Amino acid sequence: MQERRVRVALIGFGTVGSGVARLLLEQGSAIRERTGVAIELAAVVDTDATRPRPVALPPGLLTSDLDRVLNDESIEIGIELIGGTTVARQVQHRLLEAGKHVVTANKALLAEYGPELYVAARKADRCIAFEGSCAGGVPIILALRSGLTANRIRAMYGILNGTCNYILSNMTARNEDFHTALKEAQKKGYAEADPTLDIDGSDTAHKLAILGSLAFGCEIPYDAIPVEGIEGIAVEDIRYGLEMGYVIKLLAIGEREDSRISLRVHPAFIHRDTPLARVNGPFNAISVFGDAVGNTLFYGRGAGMMPTASAVVGDLVQVATGISQRLFETQRLTSVEQTRCLLEDIGGITSRFYVRIMAKDKPGVVATYGGILGKHGISISGALQHEGVGPDSTVPVVITTHPTQQANMTAALEELSRTDVISGEPACIRIVDIPEDQD
């Protein structure tokens, strides 16, 4: 077999870009031996040419001039690692127009402008490969596009943001409050200085839009995904949940029932014996249920310099050998032939719930509480109330419910807040029963 040589350019020389450069420069010959593909790093484009990076580039490689890449016909692949949805979007368009394949880890851009970019890629007869956009180095996109392709995917449950999982794991294991755990995550380098996109759930929703469109074979409008973040989670609810057998995770959920697809991102209690419940710290995991394969789970580091670089360089090899183009053609076929999914409205979604109220120390609390839930057709599956009254004369009363529609729960909580038997707002967290496939 002939060795395949390919010249590539890196656009964006930040953390992941440095990892990609390091892999190509330090492991290039080993990768060539393993794959038959010699990847030559022809240029690195970044507006900042002076900031120190953890990898030393050969002289002359670093430039701030994108045109040097666009005008060099020998460069076949552009690796867009700028991030964000403004400059990166223009760069991907210009790369495609210049006849280059695009490899990227930019989940926000693909979630929000994917269809537009895919059309541009087809027009240019080039492909976009994006394994690095979800779950770091875990090849979940390849699994969905190729390995599990004989399956109709029924459901998918993912822990897709390492920052949130690190924070929630520490809140759970060390009884820390949210802000202490967030600071620890920032100190460890797991959270950005501005962690908004992580903790408000947007980053997870970006990844769910990408994975959902591959799993369910349709375009997912990113802004149609209901999203809740983790900032409002109180450590006492994590503790009570644990007592009742549940662990809290920020979950990306995709479920299919006939032609209806439900996608959502929110904090959720899952049973402690579920494999996903044991995914701790900065790790990611995705459970995928297929009609033939049953339950599968994919686990690994969800972000970081080298794990994401592993995915990006894997994509470079797949583009060089033509595999990415074949998979991109399939995506074309499904997006052309299938209509948009029927996305379930959040109000119509059925779920179990965990609810905590701070009950005032007076008679009639349980009757009022139970009466309001009953009126809205919500039945109670479990309850927890420790003896003793707190310093403000309130006592936490925790219940879990049987499945009910979100709309019923919202109405019941509103009515509860207006009564005089509870203090403050009730805390409410969804319970997700991930289907069992044991034995």
Add this chain to the structure above:
Amino acid sequence: MQERRVRVALIGFGTVGSGVARLLLEQGSAIRERTGVAIELAAVVDTDATRPRPVALPPGLLTSDLDRVLNDESIEIGIELIGGTTVARQVQHRLLEAGKHVVTANKALLAEYGPELYVAARKADRCIAFEGSCAGGVPIILALRSGLTANRIRAMYGILNGTCNYILSNMTARNEDFHTALKEAQKKGYAEADPTLDIDGSDTAHKLAILGSLAFGCEIPYDAIPVEGIEGIAVEDIRYGLEMGYVIKLLAIGEREDSRISLRVHPAFIHRDTPLARVNGPFNAISVFGDAVGNTLFYGRGAGMMPTASAVVGDLVQVATGISQRLFETQRLTSVEQTRCLLEDIGGITSRFYVRIMAKDKPGVVATYGGILGKHGISISGALQHEGVGPDSTVPVVITTHPTQQANMTAALEELSRTDVISGEPACIRIVDIPEDQD
């Protein structure tokens, strides 16, 4: 994009064959929509045309005449699901000679005669795809060949036999002895009437030979893999191991240190907090450590009609779209260019050990025991001895050791058996410390 049409023939109409036929007949149009590949089942070959199967074939499809397939030039892919290493080997050769690609789930054949068949495939300019040979529908082979290709794989730890895992899980959870748990596995359909290849570790070793050759990029001579099965595991050792924090699994282990590769299959105690320790029942899982990606884990049903059919039909799509050929070319490159691995001899492997002796109720036991271990350079890391003496006046004394060479432990156990302070043979189980990659 043009739809791709491909005619395939199934050879071997047993459990997995029935699953493949069912997927193709019942899900064919959904698979065509998802992948752009229309797979037409052109013939099903089996010597037994009368046995009832869980799927109804259209009339005229079932035949006992392989030549009907070999002589039909419109059939591009032969799916060999006969199993075993005799007839199947001839069938694969004849399919390749007739110019057909081969898709198979036959681990024994590929582990023992893989190189011979790969040469034949290259000569015929055809490929062999074998995702179904390991871990059922979990796309671990695709991950190793493609998704993780930017990584030098450092180590791999797998639970690859569902029968053994089901038996060991039940011995652990229910305190059952081996034979009771085996009968239960047979009743549930997880063990064959003759379960020898499963419980003696051969099936796991077959899979390790295949996965190891892909992970480490070299030919693995199957018969060079040291193998121990689970038949000798006593339920009391499982119980004592649990007390010390360990869970027993039949492990496939592949480790690389520079150019030396160590491969082995044996029962092992692993720490109960290791993700693999929580893989129960008939499930499989593989932990793969790559130098860039870190720790990854792939989990799912390791066998059975539909999970394996999921992998086989996934391969059909990959052959039809040309992806399998690209990956098969890579395999050619590595096997041509790389030398055989330096396979570590089992005697040279360093491990921790769990040892249980039945000590006679007399003075000097600990001194003798400790003296012999010390003489062979083995130091003790933990010990467990419950008070009280059994009905035969012996008492179980359990110790765990620090890492030592297998050869030292073998010599110490021999010497121990010859002393007069213990009764019977010592029980000895390796402890495998799967590297942590948390936080």
